[in-house]
Amino acid sequence: MRFNLWGLFSSLMLAAALLAIARPVYAFEEPAHNKAFNRIASFPIYLNSHIDQQSVAEIVDVSKDGNTLVYTDGVAGKLGFVDIVNPSRPQALGLIDVEGEPTSVAVADKYALVVVNTSSDFNDPSGKMLVVDIKKRRQVAAFDLGGQPDAIAVSPDQRYAAVVIENERDEDVNGGRLPQGESGFLVIVDLVGKPEQWELRDVQLAGIADLYPEDAEPEYVDINAQNIAVVTFQENNHLALIDLASGAIINHFSAGYVDLFDIDTQEEKPALITLTGEQLHRAREPDGVTWLTEQWFVTADEGDLDGGSRGITVFDKNGHVVYSAGNQLEHEAVRTGHYPDGRSNNHGNEPENVEVGRYGNDTFLFVASERSSVVFVYKVSADGRSFELRQTLPAGLGPEGLKAIPQRKLLVAASENDARAEGYRSVLNIYQLQAKPPAYPTLISADRADGSPIPWGALSGLTHDLYEEHSVYAIHDGFFQQSRIYKLDTRHHLAVISAEIVLVDSLGKLAATAPALVNADGSVNLDAEGISSSANGGFWIASEGAGSDVSANLLVHVDAAGEINEVVTLPDASAAQQQRFGFEGVASVGAGDREVLFVAFQREWRNDPTGYARIGRYDIAAAEWRFYYYPLDKAQSPNGGWVGLSEISALGPDEFAVIERDNQANSDARIKRLYKFSVSGMTALPEPQAGAAPSFPLLDKVLVQDLLPALKASGGMALEKIEGMTVAENGDVLIVNDNDGVEGSNGETQLLRLQGLMHY
Structure with a gap:
């Protein structure tokens, strides 16, 4: 156990700060029910044509024997067919014009x-x-x-x-x-x-x-x-x-009107989720509809011209409202990291379609959320009068078509957005009702003191608490403003964001270096890409810059309450070499005056050899920067792209783990790997002056694990931005992806747990 008195004092300060900022009211327990829908396969629609061809699945149905899916492809002008005799391995059957x-x-x-x-x-x-x-x-x-x-x-x-x-x-x-x-x-x-x-x-x-x-x-x-x-x-x-x-x-x-409260109605850049708005007398403007019983039907109140209730409504045949979801789906999208802030001023999560399935004695209602890219699952009581929001299932980008196949315990969702160049493909997701707990989500947030969920998304870095075994901290990147640290309780499969720390610049440390990053209320807008717990208390955060003439790469130290008390920049000679890709991770080793920071740079800079990314070493006491070179894997994706570093974590004073990835997703992804390297016996070198080519020592890396199999084990398409990683003392590795704040992304966040993979 790593231990020092200053660290213990810092940990106590941190706990007090978290309680003051957000009182966790989410009572965690493993799901009490023993049935859940889990994704077992994703069928990319291009398999029925060609990987370069844009093709979509919008509406889907199934043959009477439940073995053949039929879907509409409005882009290609085709009707598509998929064999699901083995639903975990769907097979292309072709198209007709x-x-x-x-x-x-x-x-x-x-x-x-x-x-x-x-x-x-x-x-x-x-x-x-x-x-x-x-x-x-x-x-x-x-x-x-x-x-x-x-x-x-x-x-x-x-x-x-x-x-x-x-x-x-x-x-x-x-x-x-x-x-x-x-x-x-x-x-x-x-x-x-x-x-x-x-x-x-x-x-x-x-x-x-x-x-x-x-x-x-x-x-x-x-x-x-x-x-x-x-x-x-x-x-x-x-x-x-x-x-x-x-x-x-x-x-x-x-269809009537609703009054919505405690929702986000503002679209900011950078994004900010604030559940304090209201929309009064809002027209439902329903889209999809399905009969629930012979007397009641359900509408997906997507909205169009003037409305959208952001939820669902159950009507009887006389037009009386039996049930209305209110803000429930909006809050659930926030709780699971799927809230699309860019749609706040319009229709929020935009429920697009609904479907009912009776699986044995159980009735389930499914809701496709177009903008959150999920399928909400309600369990309906036997008398049809009670609706329990049971699950949130990950889908492709923009789900619309839903098909329940109860006789085979299956559910299919068709997601119609497809753009290979943008990193997402149209897919048919296949889910199965299983006698096991939900596999997704892997991370949710608890409620704040006011009862609203803690908003989160675009996670870009992880670090373990040095003294609490099951506590982990995460950060979000520059997609969201008002930078903050999230505390995660990882005791169970479903990790919980139990609290948040909003970063502030009350001492003016950041304002003296980068005033444009400080808001009027003292909060800050970092592009935080890495975080590390410090044995001297608090955290070090790596903020990525876009280049010395635009914004600087920064190392920022914050105390337990989120106050910025130190800011470190690169030497001018180093900063001048940046082309675009900057700081992506930070790891703190040592304590007291011997604390040293190691920083992962995403890709090579101006005078660096092709395929060599920098690992920076910053001696805090000496205020000195030195560097190593890390050899990147060569790009292997059929879609081209680049390869870079996304995270660094200390395994000891001289040994480190890093995430190396390409910028490709889905079936174009090839490199999502966990490596380790040692700096023992190596001497880092400073930046040469006058723009001379560096000759930093070259590190020797060792492959620990290819992460693609673990990513694909979720039944979905491979995620692109594998960005956060931390290693516990028992060798367990936690890895998380950046979901891009559900913008140009299906919003899926996978918190991977690789047990006993590394040891200190």
Whole structure:
């Protein structure tokens, strides 16, 4: 056990500071239930085409035997098929061309009914419904729909299909507001006889909504066992119930309004999550809808023109609200690190779709959150009157389509965002109901004293507490302002952020060096990329700069309460060599006047040899910088990119562990590795003057573990930014990724635990 009196005193100060800042009210316990959905596979959609081709999965359904997924690819104009006979190893079955933009698909008997937008422009809406034999993967019939379709549903008894004809508005006309163009309607398909014998009937929907009645824009449809279709009108904030046998509208009503409290309504740059705002009389503007019972249905209140309740609502057939989620999903997104601050002024997490599945005696309600990139799982009581938010499942970026497959204990989520160059791919995530606890999330936050969860995300560094065995500290990078340190309780599989320390510059130490990083209230905006507990008390933080002419790389010491009391910069001759990539980690060794800091630089600088990154050594007492060279692995990804260091942690006075990674994700990722090296017997050298080429001593590294297998074990795609790492005295290694604050990312945070991997 590492021990000194100053360190013990510092630890006591830290504990007092944490209690003063945030009183943890989250009572942790292992999940009491013995059933949970866990992700078992991710199928990247490009496998049905080519890795370079943009392709998406938006809406998904499954064959009657539960073995073949069918999905719409609106980008490629295709209908895709995936074999899930073995759901943990889905296999590509190919695509068929639908000659237009497929917007939805539903399975009836042995056929996939796909609706296709064939409109040339907004003023001339058109579309068709194709009938595709799933096994043979070929079209057997086609029908003109008379307008631009959005959604389709098939009745449980396979007697009817209902197609929503949206005739969507042009968002560039009149600010995207209604009315404009032709009103939408509903098409009823009588599924009697062979497909070529099916007949179509139209149900006019204009004139019933309170808002823009002359321009109905129906959005989504679902059908119950009584063959009653519920239709959402998102922009009209309306709902209608239609008897499919007669084609009669049997009821319709406004989706209503909600008052939202304790939510984030401001979008800042850098980001800042503040759950203190409110939105009053907010239109629900529902998107997806699903029947929960024969009498009740659930809406995903995404919002569009003027609304969005950021949650879900359960209605009865008379339009009465049975249940409303309020701010629950917003807070759960914050608690799990999935909150999209860039959508705060709009619709927050944006629930896009809902699905119900009855798995044995249990009923689950699933909610796809488009902007948080998760699927929320509710357990519904036997009487349908109680809704327990049970899980938050990681999905691809922008989930929309959901399909429950209860007979196989499966759930599928389709995420439609795809951009290889940006590091994310469209995927079908497959989850299985298992007799085990949830594997995700791996990290959540406790509540503050006011009852709201501690906001967090974009984690970039980890360090162990020197005296509390199961306490770890994390930092976030420059994505968020008001830099802070999080305290993690890691006793259980589900780690908990129990408290936060907001960094402040009351002494003016940072203001004297980098005044632009200090806010008016004394908080600071560091680009913190590394953190290390100090045996002399408090923490050292490595803040990455963008270059000497923009912002400096800094080593910042903070005490137990978050006060900055020392700031260290590089020598001018060293700072002048930076090209872009700066400090990525810091490790403190020694105590008293013998404390020395080791700093990982992400990539080579101007006069450094190609493929050599610096390891800096800063002697605090002597105020002296010296350097080593660390040899980086060569880039191996088929998508190119670079390789660099992301973290450093001390294993002893002369031995260190580092994370080395490429900047690639998903199936393009190749290098996510844990190495160690020793500086024993080596003498670091100072920066040469006048821009001369350095000749720092070259370190010899040893591979400890390839991290890709551990990353893929979660059933998801490989994450890019593996950035935080710390090693406990018993050799356990904790590793965490930076989720980019859910911007251009699915927001997934994996806290990996590698037991007994290293020893001091």
